[in-house]
Amino acid sequence: MAQPKRQRTSRHEIYVTLRQMVLTLQLPPGAALSENELAASMGVSRTPVRESLILLAQEGLVQVFPQIGSFVSRVDPAQVSDAQFLREAVELAALDDLPPDLDAAVLKDLRDNLERQQREGLGIEEFFELDEAFHQGLMRLSGHANAWTTVAAAKGHLDRARRLGLYENASPAVFADQHREIFDAVVGGDVSLARTAMRTHLRAVFSDIERIRAHSPELFATDPSAVPVRRNVVVWE
Amino acid sequence: MAQPKRQRTSRHEIYVTLRQMVLTLQLPPGAALSENELAASMGVSRTPVRESLILLAQEGLVQVFPQIGSFVSRVDPAQVSDAQFLREAVELAALDDLPPDLDAAVLKDLRDNLERQQREGLGIEEFFELDEAFHQGLMRLSGHANAWTTVAAAKGHLDRARRLGLYENASPAVFADQHREIFDAVVGGDVSLARTAMRTHLRAVFSDIERIRAHSPELFATDPSAVPVRRNVVVWE
DNA sequence: CGGCCAGGGCTTGTATACAAGCACCTGTCG
DNA sequence: CGACAGGTGCTTGTATACAAGCCCTGGCCG
Structure with missing residues (x-):
């Protein structure tokens, strides 16, 4: 920063x-x-x-x-929820701040990004990178790229939950389509539609968290102040 | 956290x-x-x-x-602006999330807080404390108290600019009245009015920053990557 | 007189040594 | 056999020593 x-x-x-x-x-x-x-x-x-x-x-x-x-x-469900709220508030507010003339260079990046998202055989980490860049690009369009960094720093728990969701069912195609939908609404100047599409998109993964939690409860916190049990993990190869 | x-x-x-x-x-x-x-x-x-x-x-x-x-x-004007955007987005979104039944205990705290804000001879730092507690209380009403901590952590530059503004003209009474206005709208269930009042309030100080900058330019950054000149300051009494 | 160069004093970055305390393990005793 | 006590090895927190580098200053030399 x-x-x-x-x-x-x-x-x-x-x-x-x-x-x-x-x-x-x-x-x-x-x-x-x-x-x-x-x-x-x-x-x-x-x-x-x-x-x-x-x-x-x-x-x-x-x-x-x-x-x-x-x-x-x-992963603390409360922090996931907080980050979700924060992210939704910021990204929706950014859509309201879109200028009449959108930056052509950013638009091109977004188009390239969307094109790559729809390629076959996309790895999960690759998709995540593109997803992150896409949302950051939208923030850049409204001139709030820097505010995004704050959101990005706060949504660590959310991102981990999202990864858990993707590793479970591995269907980034749905999200790619939602990205496309948001982008088209933005380019078309329909802020209201863009907001609706964005909200739908952002809540898609969030609604899955409870299912993931039932599947892998050991990754989630029950009492955040509880002291974990020591369990060694091999690190750094 | x-x-x-x-x-x-x-x-x-x-x-x-x-x-x-x-x-x-x-x-x-x-x-x-x-x-x-x-x-x-x-x-x-x-x-x-x-x-x-x-x-x-x-x-x-x-x-x-x-x-x-x-x-x-x-104080980096860009970071002040970012924090302003972030804060406005989050606080307005929180107003949209207000539940039908507001927490009575929190309401009482807010009432006490407002009453104290209007006392005569209130110091600037005291007012700041009350102001911070008031906005946090509003976030608690919508169940997003934790998201507020993230915003609070990100708005350091904004707070410093706000303090500069208050030390210049020292008129917290106006802000106290705005707080009252927001609170009444919230209690009255008029979300739209609450949003308008909140937006007006949050932008009040922000519009003054340029004036303050003209008055005390040495406190603001021109090039954030520039290396400051060494200038000793007595610290810790 | 002016420019260059070296050295000292400061800075932060990193490495290491020591302190305080929790947890487990083991030996002993009832 | 079970319970309790003490030692031992680990943890992080703090203090200190050393390393690398910037900046300014003073002296030397052209």
Whole structure:
């Protein structure tokens, strides 16, 4: 954001890596994260690892219990719901702020993005990348690209729940169609239709969370203040 | 947020203190923050101070330039605008989610809050506290209290700009009346009126920012990536 | 007199050492 | 056999030492 671009410190590298591993469920919710282990396996000292964990803890992706351990936080349905509300509020408000003349370059990116979404054999992670870029592109159209970064930072729990949903039934095609629908409404200047399509789209995954929770309850938190059981997980290959 | 409540580590204490000093402009934008100095004056080592600065940097309240120094970030008009958009989107969306039966306890808190806002001789910081509690209370009414914490974390730049505005003309009475107006509309069940009043209220301070910027340009950032000039500031009494 | 260069003092980044405390495991005793 | 107590190994929190680099300043040289 306002950070200087020279972020090639090892802390930043570790932070980005760990964050990605948590969001992609490569580090599953509940996994134990030992500062010493991580430092050893990554060939650095505890300091940058520890500082990364503190940042992740502030984002709610990691929980640190002094003298007990650090753990990948379980998906908290309450936080998923909060992020859903936040995201919906922001994205719908952005649609209301669309200017009369849409940025042609952004529109082209969005069109390319949509085209790629409908390709066959699209991997889940690839789809997620495109999905994220699509929604960010819509925010750019209304000049609120920066506000999106705040939303993106807050929706870690939501994204993990979404991934769980996709890994369960793996049908990104439906979402791709919904994206197309939103995009067409935006280009057509029909804000009301765009809002309706966006709301429908954003709530599609959200409605599935309870089903996923019944299927994999161990990934979800029951009491967020409870101390997890230590359970080692192989990290960093 | 989802952190365990046992937060009596010195890091947390320092973090809260520094954050408050930045938000209240007690640490003015552009001030130099030396890890060594802070640690010495607070009687601890660099470690907890440094970790606090890293957290504040992630919030955008502090900028850390490796091998150069750490500085209280100048108020970034772009970030102020982003926070304004985010806040407006969320608070208006919350009004749409108000349940038919409003929580009586929260309503009582809000009434007490409004009554206190209209007392004579109210200090600026006291008003800010009440203002923050009032808006949080409205979010609680719609069951989105937790989403408010995310907004609160993102609106550091906005709050500093608001404080600048209040210290300039010091007229919280107008805002207190607007709060009352919003509250009455909410209690009366007129969501449309509540939305209008809320929008008017939220944009009141925002429109003043340019005036403040002309008055105190040194507190605002021109190029957010520029390295500030070192300028020592007495800290911690 | 002006420009260049080296050195010292500061900065943050990283590594390491020590402190405090929880949890489990084991040996002992009832 | 069961329960309890103590040790041991782990955890994170804090303190300190070292590394790398920027900036300014003072001295030297053209």
